[in-house]
Amino acid sequence: MKRTLVLAAVLAAALPFTASAHKAWLLPSQTTMAGNAPWITVDAAVSNDLFYFNHVPIRLESLQITAPDGSRVQPSNGATGKFRSVFDVELKQQGTYRIASVNDGLFATYEQNGERKRWRGSEATLGELPKDAKNVQLSQSVGRVETFVTNGAPNATALAPTNRGIELVALSHPNDQFAGETARFRLLVDGQPAAGLDVEIVRGATRYRNAQDELKVSSDAKGEFSVAWGEPGMYWLETSSEDDRTSVKQAAKRRLSYVATLEVLPQ
Template sequence: MKRFILSACLLALALPATSFAHKVWLRPSQTVFSGPEPWVTVDAAVSNDLFYFNHFPLRLDGLEIVAPDGNTVEAQNQSVGKYRSVFDLPLTQQGTYRIAVVHRGAFASFESEGQRRRWRGSAEALQTEIPAGATNVRVTESLGRVETFVTNGAPTLESLEPTGEGIELIPLTHPNDLYSGETAKFRFLVNGKPVPEMEISVVRGETRYRNSQDELHVVTDGNGEFSVTWPEPGMYWLQTSAEDKQTKIPEAQSRRMSYAGTLEVLPQ
């Protein structure tokens, strides 16, 4: 079961949202806090309806949390259930936390014993899972980032520094300072560099209760930047993907990358 869930998550992270019904996401209980030591609870899932866990849990193996001082911290009370994963985080520091699940893996197709076969899993398992003597082997590396942001007290920027790996969102408007009717600006980086003409989908949650996705489509400019004017309050899901040949797996011919972020937009 664990391997099946991992495969499903890797597949969801590697494909663009328009090619499959399932969406991968983190949803914090709220994003803006105040007090000496509040806690946030985060749900993590792969689902048909945004922010309703009805398909698979998102595994937390790649959970990475950067605290306001720029150091990593550990989540507490991690649990993987039938339809969702969940964890708690005490916000002991003042400022902004970046909460992400980063999945690194591989896909392979090959011919063995006269049949065309497919495999997906971790890069470490690649060598043992493809049979000796397999032919027409094609390997694709996958790198997916699913993230959200929460702030205790005044917003800060230290946790938002890019790592230079895969697709990363650089908020030019702070991600916990978003209000309906206002325009927010962001930049996407791939391997630490801005990328023009990236296609981005933005969807407000609660899709279970409306007949259309009401999806917004935006494209990055020459500086990798884009803007979103929020039509109404709510939790929003932002997604994009890219592909290149800058692989870290020697056997891989290409690399697929994906990004999915959850942002809360507050009323005026």
């Protein structure tokens, strides 16, 4: 089971480079509410349809939940099944929570005894590669899949960039998106504005329409792009890139991916 979950997490991190039909996502039961320590439930999965769990789960070991004051929160009642993981979060604080699955790993191909093989792991487990491995090609993968939930009045503390990999800065609050309005976002790579990134945005419930109806835009010189929201609903936003700015000297390249789930509310 543990091996299956690890492979699922690696798949989620590498999706933009492997199979565009498979989409990783976190889906909260609510994104905005007001109350004294309310609860939400979050589904975490990789699927063919948005937002239906019909492929593999995202592992819970990679979760990072940031509270409105910037502290870390542990999920409750976590469980992983065949097609999805699920967990609860108690929103004890007023403000905005950032809920993310963050993966930072290594992938290698190599030859051993005349056969081409693959390995996945981390910098800490790099020593697991066979001593007699030849023609080793090592790459780094940094991926973030996230969503945002606000209890009461929104704030921005949890939204501060970590300056690692691709991150999204909502120039209007991520829980303040409305149909018929145009929102503006900024993309960062390692904390710096990222120009020329291609972004795909898809409204959920793709199972019930013949076309994905995806919107494709690119970030400008400031790393910014605009989205004119159509119908209300839950939206999936994805981008990816590749560079040679690895933090592991043995890795020749770095693959970056980012996914966010945003709710667009009716006017």
